[in-house]
Amino acid sequence: PAPAPAPAGPAANARWFAYGAGMDTAFGGVEGAVRVGVGFIPNFKVAFTDLPVDAAGGDTKEPNTAVASIRRARDDQVFGAIWEVPEEAGEPDGSGATPLMRMAPIIVKSELPKIELQGSALRRLHSCFAVVRTVVIAKGSTKGAPCLTYTASSGTRNDSDALPSREYRLRLCAAAFRLALPGLYRASLESFPSRELKVKIDQVLEDETGAKSGKSREEINYVRVSLASACDSAAARALEVVRPDPLYLDPLACIAAGPPAIQRAIKTLPMSDGPRGREYHMRIRYVDDFVRSSIGILEDGKNDHGNGEGQDHIKQLVVLGAGFDATAVRLGPHLRKLGVKVFELDLKPIILIKKLFLLDVLSDMELGHITYVPADLRSGDWIQELKRHGLNPLQRTAWICQSLFPYLSEETVKNILQGIHTFSSGSNALVLATVVRKNNLNMNHGGNVARIKIEALRNRMQGKSGLTEGKRDADGEQLQTALESLLEEESEKGNLETPQKFWECANTVPYFKSLSWKVVHQGTQQNCRYPDGIYGYFGSSAQGTDNNKRKDYSHLSSSLPPKIPPKTFCVVLSNCEE
DSSP: OOOEEOOSSOOTTOEEEEOSTTTTTTTTTSTTOEEEEEEEEEEEEEEEEEOOTGGGTOOOOOSOOEEEEEEEEEEEEEEEEEEEOOTTOSOOOSSOOOTTGGGHHHHHHHHOTTOOOOHHHHHHHHTTEEEEEEEEEETTOSSEEEEEEEEEOOTTOOOTTOOOOHHHHHHHHHHHHHTTOOHHHHHHHHTSOOHHHHHHHHHHHHHHHSTTSOOOHHHHHHHHHHHHHHHHHHHHHHHHHTSSSOSSOOTTHHHHHHHHHHHHHHHTOOSOOSTTTTHHHHHHHHHHHHHHHHHTBOTTSOBOGGGTOGGGSOSEEEEETOTTOOHHHHTHHHHHHTTOEEEEEEOHHHHHHHHHHHHHHSOSGGGTTEEEEEOOTTSSOHHHHHHHTTOOTTSOEEEEEETOGGGSOHHHHHHHHHHHHHHTTTSOEEEEEEEEOOSSHHHHTGGGGGGSOHHHHHHHHHTTTOOOTTOOOTTSOHHHHHHHHHHHHHHHTTOSOOOOOTTSHHHHHHHHHHTTOEEEEEEEOBTTEETTHHHHHTOTTOOSOOHHHHGGGGGGOEEOOTTSOOOEEEEEEESSOO
């Protein structure tokens, strides 16, 4: 139901619903108030509203006055704490307000604890909170119960894009964590950037993709597609890290994804909770385990450098097309302790934005082992950029190309593999490549997505597909359908590169061997069956796996229908015979 003006007196049960940064302490200072549980109000979403503190005529130490509010949103929910509050609770503000409106000072204090307004200025701020009546569904219940809540409104100001301060965002996310609100909801809250961070990101995008950037339309489209892909991948990881049993941690995932990508990921969340539903996350965990093994980290977290074999471990790690990947952050303590240098390479705008995200959640000390290299893999100078940033060709190096090659042209992939081989001729190099086979044209066409004009895509979405502006596709496939049809037409006209056919699992190994690489490990999903957890996922060809490790993933073991073809292929390459 839409918010309705509250009655003159409180509801008989005096039940309040709090959802802002002070949701778990909102009425803690009210005598007789008790927090009775958590729940949600349906058909609303959390937004942020700027409160006109400056217009109220006072000074404030609060860096930003945007606070959480609620707005109607079909099929959405707002989670928070349910309080039982005495009927006569509240503070007189001298305005002669009803007992309900006398709750405003308490709400202001819980949302903006540093506020320092006095007299009429403070009363004007109190008036920005409206008390409304709605329905709350408590945890464990299927029935709604009437309750009172509040919403912040700045009157006629357009604040649809308002964002909170960094401090308010941290307090809001911390309160949701303390109350153990649902993981998907916490991911949504954590995806909101602070206003300060958003300003910096917008400046980067303006400098790198704006009208004054000097880049062609095709280059700008390529950056936007790459950035969108990085956000969607981060969103998928965000939904894993908020699980009670995550396969890995990722402090960057939620904030890097952003609210739109998080909502897309939630809408397309696999129904299955088994290995097939978590396939992407199992692959990420496999990459982490590859890095641990490469630097000599044992199962118990210790290293084996004391047994005389340390010289065989890598000294450098290169992540190509790094996007918003957090492998180097997750394994940071081990990498720093063992002196392993990490080089992350991607397009300049993505590198700049990633550094902003990282510095928002981590300290400089936690990032000291990572060197960021802005470069385009499609150009011929990316190896030189790595050397210029300190990559040593004489030290053993591991290269990670996670789900990268299928997005690039065959010529680019060939140049990358040959470039790594030539660069590492004086040392032993390992390359971990993961190839994801998907039944869609934009994967097969690799970098051709960037050739599609944004205007043409928008026209297709509104034209042939019969979709109007603002109409949402229930299955989340509106964009994909329009993109595939455009790619198909452009391919028939000869405007695109030839689709790659060598990413079939049967053809991939010969392709790598033709470029002078030795395949030391390979694995693929075997008929969608995972008899041995994550290691069973890579089939019987997995080498060097410790049976003791399998128990960590036993909860993922499952048997799924065998008629679905292999979807993911992983291969480890070496440039020497040892």
